[in-house]
Amino acid sequence: MLLPAEDYVDKPAECTKYQLLNDNTRAQGYSRAFYRCDTTLGAQPTWYRFTGRSGSQMPTSCVPTNHCGTHAPGWLAGCHPPPGKISTVLVCFHWHGDCCRWHTFIRVRNCGGFFVYELKKPPACYLRYCGNSGHK
Numbered sequence: 593m594l595l596p597a598e599d600y601v602d603k604p605a606e607c608t609k610y611q612l613l614n615d616n617t618r619a620q621g622y623s624r625a626f627y628r629c630d631t632t633l634g635a636q637p638t639w640y641r642f643t644g645r646s647g648s649q650m651p652t653s654c655v656p657t658n659h660c661g662t663h664a665p666g667w668l669a670g671c672h673p674p675p676g677k678i679s680t681v682l683v684c685f686h687w688h689g690d691c692c693r694w695h696t697f698i699r700v701r702n703c704g705g706f707f708v709y710e711l712k713k714p715p716a717c718y719l720r721y722c723g724n725s726g727h728k
Contacts, residue, residue, distance in 0.1 A: 604678075606639040606710070607703035613723060614644030617661030620651050621726035628661045629717035637698070637712040640721075647723030649707045650700075654684070654691035655722050662720035664693065668700070675704045685719045694719060 616622055642649055649672065655665040669692060670681040678701045684692035699710040711721055 603703070604701060606701050606708050610639040610641045610708045612644075613640050613642050613721070614646050616645035616725070618642070618646035618720070618723045619725035620647070620655045620659055620665065620667075620722045622661055623656070623659050624661075625658075626661050627658075627663055627718050628720055630666075630711070630714050630720045631717055633711055633713045635713055637710040639701075639708045640711050641706060641708050642723040643706075645725055647725030649724050650683070650709060651722055651724040654686050657686055657688070660720050660722035663687065663718040664716075664720075666714065666719060666721040667691075669695070672707055673700055673702045675702050677702055683721065685714065685716075 650668040652668050655667045659665050664685040664687040666683050666685045668681055669684040673679040680697055681700050683696050683698050685694040687693040694715045696715055701708045
């Protein structure tokens with residue numbers, strides 16, 4: 593099957609070369625005692641896409657503590673950019689009643705049907721970036 597001509601037009605590299613975050617433990621609805629930290633993400637930012645049981649994007653409201661397979665879940669404290677655009681957005685990590693106890697800035701690209709996130713190692717442990725799925 594041939595793709596429409598517009599699918600061949602200069603897509604940004606991050607819209608075609610990214611790593612997947614697709615396990616259910618990243619879902620904002622995942623609340624089992626299973627604590628991981630995103631310290632395995634390198635110091636250099638890398639592009640990621642949320643898919644599958646983790647959800648299709650990062651949540652845009654505060655996620656309860658002890659969800660997403662970690663103590664302090666990360667959520668996007670801002671808006672996703674419009675199609676074809678890239679934005680720098682604040683990510684907050686919720687802990688002890690403070691929805692933004694720790695934070696970092698990331699870049700988000702709207703690839704026209706999905707988002708990719710340029711993620712880096714969070715500022716502390718146990719902090720983890722969350723997906724918007726409600727899977728348990």
